[in-house]
Amino acid sequence: MNSKNATFGKKYRLLILALVLLLTSFVMISSSTGQPFRLPLFPGLFMEILSPFQRVYYGSARAVRDLVRRYVFLVHLHQENEKLRKLVVDLERKNAELAEMAIANERLRRFLNFKKEIPKPTLPAEIIGKDASSWFRTITVNKGSIDGVRKGMVVVAGAGLVGHVINTSRDVSRILLITDYNSSIDGICQISRARGIVQGKSQDLCDLNYVSRQENVSVGERIITSGLGGRFPKGLVVGTVTGVEKKPYGVSQKVEVTPAVDFKKLEEAFVILDTDQPVNQ
Amino acid sequence: MKNAIIYLAAGLVALFLQTTIFSHLPVKPDLVLVLVVCLGLFHTPFAGALLAFLLGCLMDVFAGTTLGFFALTKTLVFFLVYSTRGRLYFDSHLAKAGLVLIAVSIETTMIFLLLRFTSDSSILPPSVGRLIIGPILFTTLVAPFCFALLKRTRILVLSEGLE
Numbered sequence: 388m389n390s391k392n393a394t395f396g397k398k399y400r401l402l403i404l405a406l407v408l409l410l411t412s413f414v415m416i417s418s419s420t421g422q423p424f425r426l427p428l429f430p431g432l433f434m435e436i437l438s439p440f441q442r443v444y445y446g447s448a449r450a451v452r453d454l455v456r457r458y459v460f461l462v463h464l465h466q467e468n469e470k471l472r473k474l475v476v477d478l479e480r481k482n483a484e485l486a487e488m489a490i491a492n493e494r495l496r497r498f499l500n501f502k503k504e505i506p507k508p509t510l511p512a513e514i515i516g517k518d519a520s521s522w523f524r525t526i527t528v529n530k531g532s533i534d535g536v537r538k539g540m541v542v543v544a545g546a547g548l549v550g551h552v553i554n555t556s557r558d559v560s561r562i563l564l565i566t567d568y569n570s571s572i573d574g575i576c577q578i579s580r581a582r583g584i585v586q587g588k589s590q591d592l593c594d595l596n597y598v599s600r601q602e603n604v605s606v607g608e609r610i611i612t613s614g615l616g617g618r619f620p621k622g623l624v625v626g627t628v629t630g631v632e633k634k635p636y637g638v639s640q641k642v643e644v645t646p647a648v649d650f651k652k653l654e655e656a657f658v659i660l661d662t663d664q665p666v667n668q
Numbered sequence: 669m670k671n672a673i674i675y676l677a678a679g680l681v682a683l684f685l686q687t688t689i690f691s692h693l694p695v696k697p698d699l700v701l702v703l704v705v706c707l708g709l710f711h712t713p714f715a716g717a718l719l720a721f722l723l724g725c726l727m728d729v730f731a732g733t734t735l736g737f738f739a740l741t742k743t744l745v746f747f748l749v750y751s752t753r754g755r756l757y758f759d760s761h762l763a764k765a766g767l768v769l770i771a772v773s774i775e776t777t778m779i780f781l782l783l784r785f786t787s788d789s790s791i792l793p794p795s796v797g798r799l800i801i802g803p804i805l806f807t808t809l810v811a812p813f814c815f816a817l818l819k820r821t822r823i824l825v826l827s828e829g830l831e
Contacts, residue, residue, distance in 0.1 A: 401713050408721045408743045415728075415736025433729050437684055444688040517691035519683050519731035520698065520738070521803045522779055527687065527730075553733055568783060569733045 431556035438559045441515040509657040524567035531558040541659045547624035547647030549656045573615040574625050576608045585625050595642035604631050679723045683730045695802030700727050702814040704742045705771050708749025720746035741778045745771050761812040768811035772804050
């Protein structure tokens with residue numbers, strides 16, 4: 388009887404282990420689907436272990452690239468100098484135009500009784516790693532909970548919206564980019580005021596979904612965050628409309644959005660530490 | 669225990685490479701999957717399955733948005749590889765690379781299906797090359813080097829070969 392039980396145990400031990408492991412995975416997935424997961428101590432520890440190496444790698448890569456830019460490309464310095472002189476003249480002219488526009492803008496803002504909003508506190512962070520798989524679009528930055536970064540905080544760059552924090556450890560955080568499949572942001576077209584959901588579709592592109600067919604969205608229009616949903620403050624630049632497709636049927640139109648931020652060249656970003664206040668538009 | 673440490677360390681090195689050096693390339697290989705295939709081919713089912721699960725969890729820390737996503741796919745790949753081990757010969761590098769090709773294709777299909785159920789967006793045809801064909805081929809190409817490197821490491825640490 389005992390030997391029969393032992394044979395049964397041996398035969399099904401592996402099957403039981405497989406079921407336990409797969410069930411554990413399913414429980415983990417179901418508990419973290421739809422909401423960013425909080426890193427428990429153990430996985431967070433691995434993130435901390437790898438982060439110094441990632442920092443060293445990105446630091447050295449930048450140093451090498453700067454060295455190449457400074458010394459190897461000296462050959463083209465003369466032509467570049469000439470080009471830069473012309474550029475300075477152009478920029479000075481553009482600067483004068485912009486100064487004039489800023490004055491006009493300020494005047495119009497006052498005229499329309501626009502409230503001057505206070506900028507939010509931001510934390511600069513360097514990108515030290517990217518997603519380990521090809522399927523997802525996340526980045527790792529060198530600022531963590533010790534610097535005040537919390538899950539859900541919004542991340543921006545000079546050009547516009549980058550994404551939001553999905554998990555943090557002591558010194559590093561992971562950011563879900565707006566181009567990831569799991570990213571959904573309520574957005575508005577700046578000119579037509581058409582509203583939709585900006586969803587990532589990888590390939591460094593997004594779609595503005597659920598835009599009514601009646602709306603006249605045009606290529607080149609900027610998409611900004613609407614502020615609905617509470618996570619993203621109103622007025623952050625998401626991207627530009629690069630394609631509109633209206634089919635003869637259906638209730639919505641297809642709008643393709645190219646993000647304002649070039650994620651391939653992104654090196655630094657800013658974490659908005661306080662998301663309760665609206666930002667400057 | 670030494671084995672587990674070697675695999676976890678190799679997993680960390682693989683993830684370091686995937687998050688840094690390979691992130692500059694348009695497609696990146698799944699080195700962790702190669703480790704899981706290695707576990708399925710050469711290790712005891714219990715320790716191997718647990719290590720595959722742990723390597724999947726480790727990948728979840730550095731990739732994706734759902735904890736348990738890669739833990740599930742890697743564990744399933746381990747059991748699939750383990751189930752073929754007694755039935756086929758995997759002595760040559762070509763055969764091992766072929767097995768990696770099958771394993772990575774199966775995992776890709778699993779990820780694709782899981783994403784279809786858990787994500788609102790659908791994967792579009794332009795992404796197919798970057799997400800599916802590229803990583804499958806790249807992983808298959810680097811697999812023989814990974815096998816050789818892991819074998820050498822294990823010989824150095826444990827003073828024994830993989831087979």
